Amino acid sequence: MDEDAIDFVVAAWLEDGQWQVSRLPRRTGLSQRTLIGALSAHPADNGVIGLVSVAEDFFIVARTDRRESRYLLSDVAAALDWPLAAEVLDELDLPLPEDEDLDELTPAGDLTLLRDLGMSGSELAILSEDEELYPDEVLSAIARRLGFGNKYESLFEARA
Numbered sequence: 250m251d252e253d254a255i256d257f258v259v260a261a262w263l264e265d266g267q268w269q270v271s272r273l274p275r276r277t278g279l280s281q282r283t284l285i286g287a288l289s290a291h292p293a294d295n296g297v298i299g300l301v302s303v304a305e306d307f308f309i310v311a312r313t314d315r316r317e318s319r320y321l322l323s324d325v326a327a328a329l330d331w332p333l334a335a336e337v338l339d340e341l342d343l344p345l346p347e348d349e350d351l352d353e354l355t356p357a358g359d360l361t362l363l364r365d366l367g368m369s370g371s372e373l374a375i376l377s378e379d380e381e382l383y384p385d386e387v388l389s390a391i392a393r394r395l396g397f398g399n400k401y402e403s404l405f406e407a408r409a
Contacts, residue, residue, distance in 0.1 A: 252275050254331075256385060258277050259271070261395070262298065268397035271404075281340055288313050295314070298310065300392070303334070303384070306330075308384035309323070320337050322337045323387065324354045324356065325355045326355070329345060338357060367396070
């Protein structure tokens with residue numbers, strides 16, 4: 250997978266009750282292993298959240314707390330074209346989709362991975378399945394809902 254395919258990788262974590270947000274190098278999104286390694290480097294009260302957008306096609310929300318890593322892949326069909334998505338499906342112990350399963354967006358993984366931070370699984374499912382939204386728009390909505398939207402948006406304004 251080419252680094253240029255990674256739109257962005259963002260890490261977010263709570264430190265002393267305050268959200269910290271950092272844009273990570275795109276290369277950290279090239280594999281599940283490098284993503285979790287980069288996220289694990291940050292101190293965190295409740296684990297570290299990774300938000301990854303790939304080729305304006307799909308996104309991954311990852312959460313790791315040094316004991317375990319949990320994932321949400323926005324569309325299982327991405328695993329047929331993108332190694333990172335295939336690695337996440339493998340981590341989730343799910344098979345690659347069949348061609349007949351590709352008619353609509355189908356998220357895979359843990360829809361409850363942000364529940365303790367205030368975002369229900371149903372909210373995450375609704376956002377993930379909205380075919381009108383691009384991955385960056387969904388990830389921005391997640392950041393706003395969790396309470397770090399301004400810090401998240403400022404990461405992109407600084408590079409504009």
